[in-house]
Amino acid sequence: MNKTKKFFSVGPFTGPFRGWFVICLSLGALFMFPLISALLTSLKPSRMASQFPPDYIPKEVTLNNYERIFVPAKGGFLEYGAWHYTVNSLILAFGTVVGVSILATLAGYGFARFKFFGKSALFAFILLMFMIPFQALLVPLFRILANFGLTNSLLGVIFVYITYNLPLSVFIMRNSFAEIPSAFEEAAMIDGASVFRIFRTIMMPLALPGLISTALFAFFASWNEFFAATIFISTNGNYPLPVMLTLLQSSQRGEIDWGLMQAGVIYTILPCVLIFLVLQKYYIQGLIAGGLKG
Amino acid sequence: MSAIKSLTARSSYAGKKRFSLSGGFLFVLPAMIFVSMFFLWPLYSLIMMSFQDYPLLGDPTWIGLDNYKEAFTDDEFKGSFKITIIYTLIVTPLLFITGLGCALLIKGTSRISIFFRTIFFIPVVIGFGSAAFLWFWFINPDTGYLPQIMRDLGLGDMKESWTATMPLALIMVVLMVVWKFTAFQMIGFMTGLQAIPEEINESASLDGATGMKKLRFISLPLLRRTIGLLMVLSISGSLLAFDQFYIITAGRPEGQTQTIAFYLFRQAFLAFRLGYGAALSVILAVLLMIISLIQIKLSRMDTHE
Numbered sequence: 001m002n003k004t005k006k007f008f009s010v011g012p013f014t015g016p017f018r019g020w021f022v023i024c025l026s027l028g029a030l031f032m033f034p035l036i037s038a039l040l041t042s043l044k045p046s047r048m049a050s051q052f053p054p055d056y057i058p059k060e061v062t063l064n065n066y067e068r069i070f071v072p073a074k075g076g077f078l079e080y081g082a083w084h085y086t087v088n089s090l091i092l093a094f095g096t097v098v099g100v101s102i103l104a105t106l107a108g109y110g111f112a113r114f115k116f117f118g119k120s121a122l123f124a125f126i127l128l129m130f131m132i133p134f135q136a137l138l139v140p141l142f143r144i145l146a147n148f149g150l151t152n153s154l155l156g157v158i159f160v161y162i163t164y165n166l167p168l169s170v171f172i173m174r175n176s177f178a179e180i181p182s183a184f185e186e187a188a189m190i191d192g193a194s195v196f197r198i199f200r201t202i203m204m205p206l207a208l209p210g211l212i213s214t215a216l217f218a219f220f221a222s223w224n225e226f227f228a229a230t231i232f233i234s235t236n237g238n239y240p241l242p243v244m245l246t247l248l249q250s251s252q253r254g255e256i257d258w259g260l261m262q263a264g265v266i267y268t269i270l271p272c273v274l275i276f277l278v279l280q281k282y283y284i285q286g287l288i289a290g291g292l293k294g
Numbered sequence: 295m296s297a298i299k300s301l302t303a304r305s306s307y308a309g310k311k312r313f314s315l316s317g318g319f320l321f322v323l324p325a326m327i328f329v330s331m332f333f334l335w336p337l338y339s340l341i342m343m344s345f346q347d348y349p350l351l352g353d354p355t356w357i358g359l360d361n362y363k364e365a366f367t368d369d370e371f372k373g374s375f376k377i378t379i380i381y382t383l384i385v386t387p388l389l390f391i392t393g394l395g396c397a398l399l400i401k402g403t404s405r406i407s408i409f410f411r412t413i414f415f416i417p418v419v420i421g422f423g424s425a426a427f428l429w430f431w432f433i434n435p436d437t438g439y440l441p442q443i444m445r446d447l448g449l450g451d452m453k454e455s456w457t458a459t460m461p462l463a464l465i466m467v468v469l470m471v472v473w474k475f476t477a478f479q480m481i482g483f484m485t486g487l488q489a490i491p492e493e494i495n496e497s498a499s500l501d502g503a504t505g506m507k508k509l510r511f512i513s514l515p516l517l518r519r520t521i522g523l524l525m526v527l528s529i530s531g532s533l534l535a536f537d538q539f540y541i542i543t544a545g546r547p548e549g550q551t552q553t554i555a556f557y558l559f560r561q562a563f564l565a566f567r568l569g570y571g572a573a574l575s576v577i578l579a580v581l582l583m584i585i586s587l588i589q590i591k592l593s594r595m596d597t598h599e
Contacts, residue, residue, distance in 0.1 A: 021406075024399055028413040034473065035416065037439040038428050052436045053445065107325035114318020122322055125329055131586040132337065135534045135555055136579040139562045139571045140339035141332065163332035166325055195317060224421025226537045227555070231563055242423035249427060249541070258437045265428045269420040276419040280412060283419070288485050 108173025176210025213286020393479025
């Protein structure tokens with residue numbers, strides 16, 4: 001006790017800094033508490049996770065809940081193991097990230113460096129998408145996807161995700177390209193390089209941080225999206241992970257298997273947390289460059 | 295063809311606008327195909343559908359403004375409109391306070407500030423759906439940790455379900471959204487605060503301004519644009535709220551927490567009244583556009599000053 005007190009009263013741990021540190025630490029604990037408590041519950045044996053009153057710290061630690069989402073019991077909530085739903089989520093994420101990266105890079109370059117007929121009208125459409133998000137267009141989107149036989153199809157959902165990630169990503173890419181001094185291209189042009197050569201060898205490497213942000217946002221958006229996936233995907237076998245959680249929420253004989261459900265939640269959010277921790281620099285920069293800077 | 299080529303060459307060497315007139319369009323074209331197919335066409339289709347009785351099977355019939363007339367006399371829709379507005383009016387100022395508060399704490403660039411920023415931000419990156427499923431458990435009276443903490447603090451036995459009564463059900467959703475979204479607003483405010491030149495703060499200090507005064511008379515006015523943008527993001531996000539209500543309260547008690555998006559979803563995709571769903575969507579879209587236009591107008595006024 002004395003030692004800690006001493007530690008906190010010497011060096012930088014004095015005065016206003018100590019107060020600030022304590023406040024930040026408590027807030028950090030508040031933000032982390034729901035996540036940590038879900039993690040703890042997912043590690044309890046099924047019976048203990050559903051007992052009243054709950055123990056904060058598991059008396060027994062097991063990975064049984066995770067085993068049961070991967071190898072579900074016959075006749076249980078899950079028709080397939082978590083791996084099946086993970087593959088669906090990965091297909092959605094991969095399709096969206098690749099599609100958005102290509103389309104937004106091209107369009108961002110076009111908007112940043114060229115003057116062409118109808119440019120401002122096309123850019124206005126992109127701005128309009130900021131105002132009217134897909135949630136307001138689900139009804140006709142459902143009908144249009146049905147026209148192409150793309151309801152209950154991952155491809156149909158990928159098309160919707162790509163389109164509605166474009167406004168932010170085109171913005172980010174346009175700003176990334178606009179920040180590159182045009183002297184670079186002019187020099188290359190005089191040396192006789194073609195438009196696509198300049199694009200590939202000069203512009204792309206310089207716009208890479210913006211592209212990483214774009215890809216990150218597309219990944220998070222598709223991995224996390226719930227509303228459109230619930231509506232457009234109708235069979236169990238095509239569910240992505242967030243919709244799989246609906247199955248874990250449904251109760252059997254009025255009892256919800258809470259440990260199983262929280263194992264599903266932790267499994268679904270873990271990739272997001274890890275990717276954010278590794279690439280947060282790009283995430284925050286993209287957030288600032290894309291939207292918050294205006 | 296060669297005319298275009300010579301035009302290209304000339305303009306590039308003149309060093310003004312580079313490349314050809316058509317080149318830029320080709321770069322933008324692929325994105326525009328997607329925008330036309332999955333935004334402009336649905337937008338047109340939405341408006342058309344809203345004037346029709348549009349069943350899932352069988353032919354639609356043109357019914358003029360009937361869907362809109364129904365919406366304005368539909369008590370369930372009015373109820374969903376009311377709860378959505380109430381939710382928006384609670385969440386927006388609340389996030390403003392928590393977001394700004396956290397931003398003032400971690401606006402520094404020291405490693406320890408960045409560490410705390412990262413910790414605060416983690417709830418933002420997890421999905422809204424997943425966060426709602428987590429919360430559904432977290433506030434459950436039998437096994438959830440939050441009611442258990444309340445019991446341990448001697449605040450009652452917490453036997454009643456927290457989603458069974460109003461306004462408690464709404465408060466639980468608001469709590470989750472504040473937990474999940476505070477750090478997003480924090481980053482927005484932080485960016486704005488860091489952009490304020492240090493000299494302004496210093497000269498204010500020399501004139502004897504203290505923390506609160508500096509915030510009120512210097513930071514907040516300079517943050518006007520940031521505030522406007524964050525407000526719009528929060529308002530439009532709240533007006534579109536679906537996941538958190540669908541999962542945490544499922545509309546309980548008695549449909550009192552059924553938001554516009556939730557009711558729209560039920561009408562269009564459970565009752566399969568696509569035309570009526572389209573009319574409700576148009577109302578929602580108009581609402582969202584008005585708010586964005588107000589923000590654009592306000593930020594334009596700012597730059598003219």
